[in-house]
Amino acid sequence: MTTAVDTRQVRDLAVAALAWVSAHRGDFALGADALTADGPVDLTWKPLGELAQTCVSVRRCTPPSDPLHACASDLLDFAWQQTGRGELFLRLQRTEPFATYPLEVYSVFAGAGLRHTGYEVAAGAVARSRGWRLTEHEPTRRLGLLNAERRSGIHRPERFAQALGRTWLGGLPEPWTFERTSGYALTHVVFHLTDWGRTAQDVPAELAAYLTDWLPPWLDTCLDAGMWDLACELLIVAASLPQPIDAATLQDPWRRIARVQHASGALPLMASDPARTHEADPEPSFVHGYHSTLMLAFAAALTQGVPV
Template identity: 40%
Template structure:
């Protein structure tokens, strides 16, 4: 493991968290928001993504006292925005086939925030045949399975078959690596994230798939870096920190750190970044979350907090 990655990963994490904290009000829910929001991606998805990054900082506990404080403040803000879980509970009551309440809740449950009524409802809905048979992308099934696992809600009468879930994904077919495209590259990264619970379970992908990803990850990372897809490049770097033999390349980290803006924003791609505060948040929030996660997990693996 190249220890020269450690200061770069810490720098990226700290700056990204600072940006997310400074601009958190841009991700606040609109006034009079209700659980009937038709499109969560455009309204409270940023809250869930911010909570993901913050929850991993808290879980790994390697970033430093200042970063832990910021992460906790971000989690408190997001939890308060969601009515301390009440909005997610009401949303699932109204739309029992939707998985976003569980997936959002998991980031808080990982960090000790609980809503018992929501947990009872999730335990019921995740056991339903209809919910298990919903026609979604295979990596989305993995997302639900991991969310239930993290929240401790996967102990129902129908256990999740992780081997089958892995095999159903694009990655699980051991695809021709030169045929990777933008969509399947993102799907592959999320398959890895969910199988390993964002690096908590480095063996969760299985030895054969881990070896396959480890062989081709440096090539894929270089490809997306070369064409200026910085968000995807950083997601692939997260994948490297999720493997049993982590791939944390100093050159990749020097490149990522050089792309990050001084205020902590990490750009989505090589296109110009808007000067408008609202557009900056809507366009660059996700990649900045990705940078925070990438830095957190790389820092954890280089410091040896995972086997």
């Protein structure tokens, strides 16, 4: 990486963010409500799955000798233990056989080599049914589900290219139609295409060229609006392209993120007052800080590991 981005500063952001996550690992723990059919998935399985995904991604872009790698490995082991080493996925499968979130979360662990044979057999049987294939999903979610199936060893004839063409980003929309919802959709399209930054070569050339042109102004827009969470996701995308965004272009975005990271390492989802986006807000609560802090850790680890 060139000196246009301060690699030491970017690394410090990742270290501080993972330190906050480690200090709050208990907040990621699953409670009894995680196994009920009407349980609060967004407050139980979603945070745990995002913790696991961030840890897997950080491990991939750091050498085993790196303390960041060790920290991510420790947190990933914690997350796997929370699932009963995969046993809870089988219990969820029996409770909600056509729910997709168990497979989506499980696939994160499977991609890291942590597997539960019994669950994979049960999930595979359901995934081969017409009911599973015909269930309607938003296009970006469909792409994510296909990636989850691939990670878990489930192979169906539906193609990534077909699913990609139905997404907002896949249609190469007018750049001025970008807004918060489409922003989150486009970042996840790239996450699913590249298996969260692992296979940058899987981004089609036309899509990569489009993102190279328009991601920088979109990133500036998000930073101006104090959308720290979405800005970090866009920084992940920037480092996940076949030819990563020029480092000089990312110098100011990283400096702005550094200014608003809390001393504890946490990063708020959004600025409390978009008119004052140059100042750090008070430390956010777990619910309002865990995702943005995880995305910051991932973005910083991936950026420092990508040669530009």
